[in-house]
Amino acid sequence: MSNSSARNPKFLSALPQDARVAAVVVTYNRLPKLPHTLETVLAQTHAPEWVVVVNNNSTDGTQEYLDGLDNEKLVILHLDENLGGAGGFEHGMAHGVNLGADFVWIMDDDCYPEPEALEILLDQRERTSEALDRDVPFACSLVKFIDGSLCEMNNPITTWDWPRAYLTGMNSMLIVECTFVSVLVPRWAIEKEGLPLGEYFIWFDDKEFTKRLTRAFGPGIISMDSVVVHDMGVNAGVNYRQVDESNIWKFEKGTRNQASYRLRFEGRVAYLMYFRRVFLQMREGRVAKPIKKRMYRALRTARKFNPKPRFPKDAKYSRLGTTRV
Numbered sequence: 001m002s003n004s005s006a007r008n009p010k011f012l013s014a015l016p017q018d019a020r021v022a023a024v025v026v027t028y029n030r031l032p033k034l035p036h037t038l039e040t041v042l043a044q045t046h047a048p049e050w051v052v053v054v055n056n057n058s059t060d061g062t063q064e065y066l067d068g069l070d071n072e073k074l075v076i077l078h079l080d081e082n083l084g085g086a087g088g089f090e091h092g093m094a095h096g097v098n099l100g101a102d103f104v105w106i107m108d109d110d111c112y113p114e115p116e117a118l119e120i121l122l123d124q125r126e127r128t129s130e131a132l133d134r135d136v137p138f139a140c141s142l143v144k145f146i147d148g149s150l151c152e153m154n155n156p157i158t159t160w161d162w163p164r165a166y167l168t169g170m171n172s173m174l175i176v177e178c179t180f181v182s183v184l185v186p187r188w189a190i191e192k193e194g195l196p197l198g199e200y201f202i203w204f205d206d207k208e209f210t211k212r213l214t215r216a217f218g219p220g221i222i223s224m225d226s227v228v229v230h231d232m233g234v235n236a237g238v239n240y241r242q243v244d245e246s247n248i249w250k251f252e253k254g255t256r257n258q259a260s261y262r263l264r265f266e267g268r269v270a271y272l273m274y275f276r277r278v279f280l281q282m283r284e285g286r287v288a289k290p291i292k293k294r295m296y297r298a299l300r301t302a303r304k305f306n307p308k309p310r311f312p313k314d315a316k317y318s319r320l321g322t323t324r325v
Contacts (some may be wrong), residue, residue, distance in 0.1 A: 007130070008130065011129060012188040013125075016119075016122035021118065022050040022052055023106075024096050024105065025051065025052070025111075028082060037109050037111055040114075040115075047073075049073070050101065051071075052077065053066060053075070054077045056084070057082045075095065075099070077095060084253075085205065086201050086202060089195075089196045090198035093312070097187050102186065104185050108181055111230055113141065114226075120225050124221065125186075131168035132164070134217070134218055135217070137186065137214070137217040139184045140184070141227060143229075144229050145232070145235040149235065152237040154178075155237075156175040158173055159175065159176055170223075178206065180205070193212055193213055194311050200253065204261065208257070215265075238251075240278050243282060244291060252297075252298040255295055256302045259302035260302040
């Protein structure tokens, strides 16, 4: 751990040993897996001060299960409507900051962190900050599938100089984006740059948020020693060849979100290149014509879709749903 007497005074984050962490778990109709997630989060060697569980208006008995739990660390938010993963993380992270957390630690309801996952994230983020002489704005874990292989959907994107942190002695690499499967974010980063975009509902909210932090403060890190298991059913990434009637609702939102981001932050050429990628993959996958039309509509919708981040002190976070502390 770091020595506070030698610490750079410009750093805004709490020291690892002193850090009060709010773990944030967003859940929707995943009662068979949620108990194991909560069990592994509560069993961390660096114990979270709070475990904020955002119930996205589940219909499978999740509310009754959560209300039956007796643990003083649990803070349960029952939302009155399903706001998707994006809206759930927006509300849960706001609540964690407003509780007084120095860090929020966010994950899905099918994520099982190893016992030292949080402690390692705190330590590696601090040590990397000292080595690079800047306060690192986020740190994520290595995500494995249930069989121990790499989880295909949760690969962070590294920087061109990704070994820079590693060469200072940490088993970490610099990254520009990652998914919300065990990500540690200091409160100052949220207070300065805002929360994830709830309007995204699902897909690319995590990439947009971590890219936003990277633009503002520099890259984050992946700590290779902090390990979680993602019990996501099928180990596969997003592929537009596989769009069909059963999953189109997710692909529509993800395509709109990513196209909007590409257009606004990477320019018209990046937007058109993304459009081309979607077009070619759907053609290769022989996607049905009605599904293609809906995807093209999502790409066009992105031109006017431009939500702005909100901040933890926004009054809306005290009005939606019910809370059990």
